[in-house]
Amino acid sequence: MTKSIFFSILFSVLFINIYAQQSDLSVEKIMQDPKWMGTFPSNIKWDQNSSAIYFNYNRDDDPSDSLYRIRLKNPKNIEKVTWTEEKDIDFARGTYNSKKTKKIYAKGNTLIIFDVKSDKETELLQFPKNISNPNFLANEDWIAFEADDNAYIYSQETGILKKLTQIKSGEAPKKKDPKSSDKASFLEEENLKLLSVVKEREDNKETSKKIREARKEKEAYTYYSGDNEIFNLQVSPDAKYVTFTLYQRGKSDATIVPNYIDASSYTTDLGTRSKVGDDETKVALAIYNIEKDTVYTVNTSTLPGIKDLPDYVKDYPDKEWEEKEREVISSQAYFSDNGQHAIVNVRSKDNKDRWIAKLDLTSGELTNLDRQRDEAWIAGPGIGWTMGGGTMGWLPDNKHLYFQSEATGYSHLYLLDVTNGKKKALTSGNFEVFDPFMSNDKKNWYLSTSEVGPAERHFYTMPIMGGTMGQLTTMTGNNDVSLSPDEKHMAIRHSYSNQPWELYYKKNSAKAEAEQLTSGQSDAFQSYTWRDPKLITFKAEDGAQVPARLYVPEASVKNNAAVIFVHGAGYLQNVHKWWSSYFREYMFHNLLTDLGYTVIDIDYRGSAGYGRDWRTGIYRHMGGKDLSDQVDGAKYLVDNYGIDQEKIGIYGGSYGGFITLMALFTEAETFTSGAALRSVTDWAHYNHGYTANILNEPFNDPIAYQRSSPIYFAEGLEGNLLMAHGMVDVNVHFQDVVRLSQRLIELGKDNWEMAIYPAEDHGFVEPSSWTDEYKRILKLFNTTLLKK
Incomplete structure (x- = not known):
């Protein structure tokens, strides 16, 4: 090695070391287990009666986060919840009735109703299978729920339980073909001609069979889903229809990722996703007509522009492009509370179109109400993805649908009058809206936006038909708000650029001060x-x-x-x-x-x-x-x-x-x-x-x-x-x-x-x-x- 090369290397090493000495940080310190930084709250939720905030935390240096609680009557005390306690906690969940006096939800196979005023829960029904998606029907005595891919309704007054649908997976059993082979048919016919006693007995069997069939009641209708999976099962408020999504996964070619250090010491293969373009999934929305005892699928072929080709085809003038009906993905049906209207959010699989359409439950036909076209692709906050409709639902007047759209270039909240097709923007401007929901009395919205600027998130309230937004949070940064069930308190998960997430409490008022409840940074991190x-x-x-x-x-x-x-x-x-x-x-x-x-x-x-x-x-x-x-x-x-x-x-x-x-x-x-x-x-x-x-x-x-x-x-x-x-x-x-x-x-x-x-x-x-x-x-x- 020459002296010049040696001194060049030496100078570089010294030069680097000089700079390395300028920091109290090191890669080893930064990249160690994140627990060195401290513990920070996540997964914020309230109990049913708005008396306590629950969150995941790790104050005691456990192997992983545990459930903790802060009671509003003693906000300085952070309690660790035991496993036995956790099983009995009633977290805020479920579906309210129209007056917000009762709430229905399920725990495993048990259907439970919660009385808000008395703060009591009552078991209504224990079912052989796990219950999901319970909700009140229009008269609010009947409760609909899903179990084992079928819809049921239960009357609180009479205790009557009805199974609305008969859906089974797989294919319908095939009936035996009465025709036998030519050889067997010939032998049977000759035998009956030659042996009169045998023929007489066979005739008697056939006569008895016809008598039994005439007396037998009509067999109950059963819908077989074939190789489709069932999702998004919804009962209409009048219990006359049940809608559900049929999802067929297809047989795309999966790719393989080898695991060279499996515990077995053998190389094992991990099955993973397919590659782009290899998507054979099929999605359809089906309607179970209870009165007619039949199932039919929603017809999307009449949607405007369903055969439109994308603009990029102009870059391929030598290719013949077939103008055909595009494949689509339908969301669940969204029923108005009175059951008079049903809406579906439909998305084209090529990602260029999103339709909001009115669904005729008697025929499965769609009437388009709003079409959003983007030659790039449809997306944005609240727009929805795959089978989800994103932000979507009904106002209590049963004629206005709410949804989000990027029609102006930013995702905003809209109302659509389904009786006349008129659309109204509730928010507007060069900012985005996140996770809007209605207040308990259905008179106001709660929503988060970036109106202050794209670098901040704040929580607002706004009149139900639009108007001035009132800002409820003021701390600079991100304010992730969990509103208490009684809407009197806000649990705020807040952070700033150089300050990790902490939990704050604030009364639901713009003038109230936020009180910090957690301080999770370690001494090492704060140093x-x-x-x-x-x-x-x-x-x-x-x-x-x-x-x-x-x-x-x-x-x-x-x-x-x-x-x-x-x-x-x-x-x-x-x-x-x-x-x-x-x-x-x-x-x-x-x-x-x-x-x-x-x-x-x-x-x-x-x-x-x-x-x-x-x-x-x-x-x-x-x-x-x-x-x-x-x-x-x-x-x-x-x-x-x-x-x-x-x-x-x-x-x-x-x-x-x-x-x-x-x-x-x-x-x-x-x-x-x-x-x-x-x-x-x-x-x-x-x-x-x-x-x-x-x-x-x-x-x-x-x-x-x-x-x-x-x-x-x-x-x-x-x-x-x-x-x-x-x-x-x-x-x-x-x-x-x-x-x-x-x-x-x-x-x-x-x-x-x-x-x-x-x-x-x-x-x-x-x-x-x-x-x-x-x-x-x-x-x-x-x-x-x-x-x-």
């Missing part, structure tokens, strides 16, 4: 001053203002290098003023900033929280605007924070790993190094539900897949690439990076390395794996960005 990232926007190449979180080091340690973090999931928000689900990455960014790095975390195109156009900005080209937003973020740092153009790294997991690969393969002049974690490398190998929304199906739209998949651009790798992947990842399969590795080998690339984790699925769970992975990421950035 470090966690940064409050600066929220900024920068201008993208197309003029859009892109939101980001910025971590700026002290001038004395600034090294003029930058790291860009790319969040996963695509449709997820990470630029906000509450505690991030990426808390490990947040802590890592604090460490990087201590070491002199400038860190930026971008809500690129495709992220949640900014409306339809932001969400669909990646349609048919992942690695397009979502990647150019990262490039523009890097340019912003160079122009405004003195970052050296040759000292920019990028990293992220899942979707963030995909973007990292695209950055290293197609934007080599911008990014020197990147760490791609659990990355999608070829979108044709990912799942159907997520990918087909954005890129359609690979056999129909191959252009979208080829320009969106990193494996097609691997020849562009010039910088330094680290790939890390769990070998038992059943979401983004290990096969993804194996195929890409072979591609890099064939291309003769040698500036990459791979770290594999035999015990990890998509979301790592072992602290040792997290530590190893992030030590490698830090080493990558230190050795490649700081050496220049």
